[in-house]
Structure formats: C-alpha cells, structure tokens
Amino acid sequence: MKELALQAGVSLATVDRVLHQRPGVRAATQRRVQQAWAELERQQQQVGLRGQRLLIDLVMEAPTRFSRMVRGALDEAMRRTQPAVFRARDHLAETRSAEQWVAVLDGIARRGSHGVLLKAPDLPVVADAVARLQARRIPVVTLVTDMPSAPRLSYVGLDNRCAGQTAAYLMDQWLGAHCCDVLVSSSGQRFQGEGERIEAFRVALAAARSDCGVQVLDAGQGLHAPTVAAVGRLLTRQPWIAAVYSVGGANAAIRAAFEQAGRACRVFIGHDLDDDNLALLRKRQLSAVLHHDLHHDLHLACHLLMQHHGAAPSAAAPKRSNVEVITPFNLPANLSR
Incomplete structure (x- = not known):
C-alpha cells in the first residue's frame, strides 16, 4: 500500500478507502489510485521479465576477422536488448567438417540452450542437426547466410x-x-x-x-x-x-x-x-x-529470441538488411578515423 500511495501521490488512508470502496473519496482521486495500481502491475511484470536470463549459443564457421566483428556486434546487442539478460557461449571456427558441425550442434542440444545464432553451410546433415535442436524446443536464428531447408526460427542478415x-x-x-x-x-x-x-x-x-x-x-x-x-x-x-x-x-x-x-x-x-x-x-x-549493419542484425536476432520465450511482444516478420555502398568518403562515423 505504501508503494501505491507513493505512486498515486495520496495518503495511505485514501488508498485504503479506495481499495475497500469506502465513501469520501473524489472520483478523480479514485481514478488516480486505479491508474497507479495498473502502473505498478506493469512495472512488476517488467521486473519479472528483466530477471529472465537467456543463455544463447553463437555458432559460426568464418574467418576470425569476421567472427570477431559478429561477436562485437552481439556483445552490444546483448547490452542494448531489454528487458531480458543475455549470456552467450561461443563455438567459432574458421573451418569445420560436416561431422564437426553435427557434433557441435548435437552437443548444444544435449546441454540445452535458449537459442542458437547460426552461420553454417546449407548441408543436409547440418539441417538435420537443426531439426534435432527444434525437437528440443531450442530456436535457431540463421545469420548472414540462410538455411531454408532447416526448421529455423528466422533468417537475419543481408539480402x-x-x-x-x-x-x-x-x-x-x-x-x-x-x-x-x-x-x-x-x-x-x-x-x-x-x-x-x-x-x-x-x-x-x-x-x-x-x-x-x-x-x-x-x-x-x-x-x-x-x-x-x-x-x-x-x-x-x-x-x-x-x-x-x-x-x-x-x-x-x-x-x-x-x-x-x-x-x-x-x-x-x-x-x-x-x-x-x-x-x-x-x-x-x-x-x-x-x-550491412551487423549491429542491427544481432539486435534483431536477440529480440526474436526474446519473443520466442515470451519476454517481448510479437512483431511483424523481420525484413532482410539492405545493402549499403561504402567508399572511402562515406565510412560510418565510428570507423571514419
């Protein structure tokens, strides 16, 4: 009641009268207490969501220079994406055989995860491993390159x-x-x-x-x-x-x-x-x-995983990122030095 009184800007006695529907309180004050109640409920829901922790896995085959870019963009996205709290495990390699791909993805399926961000070759054995992740209710978002033959949650990246x-x-x-x-x-x-x-x-x-x-x-x-x-x-x-x-x-x-x-x-x-x-x-x-803007892509990927786990409202299907033509004269501001 103290929090409700503080939120509404009224006395404890007034809150008590409104909650117990006693007379002597103006209609405008009643509405203010009711609005404060609704606001506190919304904030409490947000606190609950903010406490939800999502452990995700970044799985890529790519040169180190590109994996480093993606990991940096993911770090920023995890800091920015609210209200859930993200933690990521890395499974990065410059090359992998088909057997190694299966081992990595099946290992994640056994250990459990709240989601996988995946840059992988579109091979049947990899698609089958993604299907096994889905069977364990682990969503997969493909990055940069899609795997339409696999049951992934969504593709995020360049057109x-x-x-x-x-x-x-x-x-x-x-x-x-x-x-x-x-x-x-x-x-x-x-x-x-x-x-x-x-x-x-x-x-x-x-x-x-x-x-x-x-x-x-x-x-x-x-x-x-x-x-x-x-x-x-x-x-x-x-x-x-x-x-x-x-x-x-x-x-x-x-x-x-x-x-x-x-x-x-x-x-x-x-x-x-x-x-x-x-x-x-x-x-x-x-x-x-x-x-294309990797920071936007990784932020969107995190948001899609939050949606999947009910920690964010659903939205329209994401569009593929548009291509930007960069020359020495229009470098992004943070890279123009």
Whole structure:
C-alpha cells in the first residue's frame, strides 16, 4: 500500500478507502489510485521479465576477422536488448567438417540452450542437426547466410541477391568501355548466402553486357595464404581477368596475388567493413565495400529470441538488411578515423 500511495501521490488512508470502496473519496482521486495500481502491475511484470536470463549459443564457421566483428556486434546487442539478460557461449571456427558441425550442434542440444545464432553451410546433415535442436524446443536464428531447408526460427542478415545485383551494376558502370573478365572469389558455395550473391551477380552482369566473362574461384576458404595461392594460379591461366567481386573475403590476399602477378585490377568490390577492408579502402585499393549493419542484425536476432520465450511482444516478420555502398568518403562515423 505504501508503494501505491507513493505512486498515486495520496495518503495511505485514501488508498485504503479506495481499495475497500469506502465513501469520501473524489472520483478523480479514485481514478488516480486505479491508474497507479495498473502502473505498478506493469512495472512488476517488467521486473519479472528483466530477471529472465537467456543463455544463447553463437555458432559460426568464418574467418576470425569476421567472427570477431559478429561477436562485437552481439556483445552490444546483448547490452542494448531489454528487458531480458543475455549470456552467450561461443563455438567459432574458421573451418569445420560436416561431422564437426553435427557434433557441435548435437552437443548444444544435449546441454540445452535458449537459442542458437547460426552461420553454417546449407548441408543436409547440418539441417538435420537443426531439426534435432527444434525437437528440443531450442530456436535457431540463421545469420548472414540462410538455411531454408532447416526448421529455423528466422533468417537475419543481408539480402544477398540484392547485394549481387548491386555489385553487377557498379561493375558495369565502373568498367565503362573496358572489356575484361571478372574474378568472383568465394570462400565456399556450401554457404547459401554466397551462392545467392554469385548467381545474382552473374545474371545481372550478363544482362548489362556480354563482353565480360565471369570466373568463379571457390577456393581459399577466406583465409590469406590459400587465397593468395589460388588467385595466383588462376591469374596465370586467365590473362583477361582485370576486375574482382569478392563475396567471401580475404581481399588483402586477392590484392597481394594481383601485385605478385604484376596485374592491374580496375574494379574491386568486396563485402563487410572488417579491419582488412577498412585498410584497403583507405589506401584506395578497394573500389567499394557492400556493407550491412551487423549491429542491427544481432539486435534483431536477440529480440526474436526474446519473443520466442515470451519476454517481448510479437512483431511483424523481420525484413532482410539492405545493402549499403561504402567508399572511402562515406565510412560510418565510428570507423571514419
């Protein structure tokens, strides 16, 4: 009653009369006490939700430079997302076999989790492991690359087809009258997102101009040394390559391979604002980076998990993140130094 009196700004005696429906209290005062009661109930519900702790698992196969970006964005999202309190366990690797994927996901299913944030190849055995997580009522949100064959809760990340089309448009504009082949470098088309980017790029570039061939290099796994070697071998075999669309990273390695071969790269379009790409942009060694806001994506992923556990109201299905074209002149404010 003391809290109610304080919330309503009236005396304990007045609260007592209102609660017991005794006479002598003005109608406006009665309404104020009733409103204060409703407000205290709402606050109590929020306190209960704020106490709900969600333990989630971040499971990724990606180069360390990208995993570090995602983990930083997740840390910020967990701090910002209210009212639940998040804690995360990391399962990060640069490469994994299919058997290792199954072991990681089945281990989470045995231990239990409030949710899994997943960047994984779209393989049948991985989709089956996701189904086993769902059978244990552990929701899965796919990040960056989707797994539509798996029973995931939602996909959060870039519209990869839009990204590929955007890269083709920029490539056509910037090559102008120059005729050449384009190297499309992928860390592995086991990932559906990279496959979507490549196919959309192929189709859009072919529609814009027939004088540019596309040479897809599915090697290197986004790692530096293997990528330098693989790109070097391709440049030796393909003398007409003079532009790059890198969907899978390791762009410093691609640039190094061109320099070792003594070859010019007229247009170089990459993805993601990691440290390597920021350095290349500032040195004008990348034409542009196709960027999407990982902080927004991870915040949305946390919110979806809260919704699943009843700690947040339901909302419309999330839209895929739009692509931003970043040059040295429009870097995000926190990265422009």
